Amino acid sequence: MxxxxxxxxxxxxxxxxxxxxxxxxxxxxxxxxxxxxxxxxxxxxxxxxxxxxxxxxxxxxxxxxxxxxxxxxxxxxxxxxxxxxxxxxxxxxxxxxxxxxxxxxxxxxxxxxxxxxxxxxxxxxxxxxRRTDRRPFSAIPVPEESIETLRAAAERHGAHLQFLRDDQVVELTVAASHASDAEITDRRYRAELSAWTHRPPGSADGVPVTGAVSTVPRRVPVRDFAPGDHATLDPGEDSDAGTRYAILFTDADTPTDWLIAGEAMSAVLLTAVCSGLASSPMSDVTEVPSVRQSLRQLLSGLGWPVLALRFGIVHRPGEVPRTPRRTPGEESS
Ligand SMILES: Cc1cc2nc3c(=O)[nH]c(=O)nc-3n(C[C@H](O)[C@H](O)[C@H](O)COP(=O)(O)O)c2cc1C
Missing domain, CATH: 3.40.109.10 (NADH Oxidase)
Structure with a gap:
């Protein structure tokens, strides 16, 4: 059956x-x-x-x-x-x-x-x-033992997590800005973003503006999910001073590697929750081919970047609203 x-x-x-x-x-x-x-x-x-x-x-x-x-x-x-x-x-x-x-x-x-x-x-x-938390994280540093635990979670699944030094975070900032510029000036990207942030009533997918954070000064910009709209999630007073950034990467670039990367990503994000850390993925830096190439250089060409992840400590955990989910009986659209 x-x-x-x-x-x-x-x-x-x-x-x-x-x-x-x-x-x-x-x-x-x-x-x-x-x-x-x-x-x-x-x-x-x-x-x-x-x-x-x-x-x-x-x-x-x-x-x-x-x-x-x-x-x-x-x-x-x-x-x-x-x-x-x-x-x-x-x-x-x-x-x-x-x-x-x-x-x-x-x-x-x-x-x-x-x-x-x-x-x-x-x-x-x-x-x-677990929730994707796009708000700036606090200045409280992420403990070194948590970083080791997150790295080990990725390795257990056959992927790798490289935490960035401060000088490399500067390169990530440049990468994120380039990606943002390239994407927001692309009409097809804007249409796709709009379609998935303005879902028809009753739809159970997409990113509602309730999860979007207004643009505020921070170390590395995150994807703007509400360009031209009013983002409703309060960014608070923090500026990502204690945030740690990492690149999730694989040894090769095949569909099996992408699947393994996703499994590792799930394990890493759940491990972050167990370690008391907030997190959010940043895939804009791997969506634009030239920007993804610059991340490869950050890894000294040793692997294939899948996406970046940010981890940190928030003062007001639990304030990020749940995003919708499809119901099991729903046919795909
Ligand atoms: C492969 C992948 C790429 C993602 N890229 C981004 C991103 O670039 N920026 C971002 O803020 N969230 C990103 N996310 C998080 C999703 O937007 C989020 O998982 C989704 O809206 C569901 O919300 P939740 O994680 O709170 O359950 C990504 C998630 C995945 C799995």
Whole structure:
């Protein structure tokens, strides 16, 4: 039996979503995704869950190669695995299992029971409270041991996290400004941004202006999600003085690497929550090819930058509103 998680038949849906894989697919809905496109769907069979890319949710101007789409699917994949681990389920992950089927990104196969570790439970709890926080972070420094823990989380998934020195942060600032200039003057990018920040009423995706922060002086500019609009999230008094910036990168630049990068990104962001850190991704610096190339130089050509991440401590945690999520029965648009 094959059940699309997006099946609209309530009986089939209930049966599929009540099992551990269905529950994991539900938990994976909380994963971060580029422009909150949630570009995946799950197909559930007996003891097997297939994760598929939904190419109709790709961002053609911003992400012509589908790299960020696959990274987003990778975050959902790891969120699902985290949920299964906390529920005491062992699972095998087969990445891109069918060379003739490029949209089949991963197959999860239940392999038995395991005893969850306390950290598994904390990571699963972190999926329920994690948010992208674009506000400037405080001057309180990120502890060195947290940085080591975040780096280790990326390595465990086969990706790497390079934390930037102050002189390299200056280069990231230049990269972010160049990316912003290149994108905002591109009509196709502006149309895409507008489409995903002004969703039709009742839509359960995209980035609402309630999560956008007005432009304020800060070390590295973040993507402006409300150009010309009034961003509603109060940026506060901080200016990112204690913020640490890192580049998530992979050894190669294939779809498997992008998927692994997404899994690592999920693990890193959930680990940040467990370490009391706020975070937000910055993929604008890898969307413009020449700017991505400049980040490669920051890595001394040793890997392929996927995106940048910022980590810090906020004075007012929990104030960032939740972004919407699709419901399991919804067909893709
Ligand atoms: C691949 C990827 C790229 C992203 N790029 C950016 C970005 O450039 N700027 C930003 O502020 N948020 C970025 N985000 C965060 C998404 O906008 C965010 O995950 C989405 O709106 C859902 O909100 P949430 O993370 O609070 O659940 C990115 C997320 C992913 C997975």
């Amino acid at each position: 094959s059940v699309y998680f997006t099946d609209t038949d309530p009986t089939m849906r209930a049966r599929a979503s009540s099992g551990p894989l269905g529950q994991a697919a539900l938990a994976a809905l909380r994963a971060p995704s580029v422009f909150n496109t949630q570009p995946w769907r799950w197909e559930l069979h007996d003891g097997v869950a297939d994760l598929r890319a939904e190419l109709g949710r790709r961002l053609p101007a911003l992400d012509p190669d589908s790299r960020l789409l696959v990274v987003s699917c990778g975050t959902a994949l790891n969120h699902a695995v985290v949920s299964l681990a906390a529920g005491g389920h062992a699972v095998a992950v087969h990445r891109l299992p069918d060379p003739d089927d490029a949209t089949l990104l991963a197959r999860l196969v239940l392999t038995g029971r395991r005893t969850p570790e306390p950290m598994d439970l904390r990571m699963a709890q972190a999926t329920t409270v």
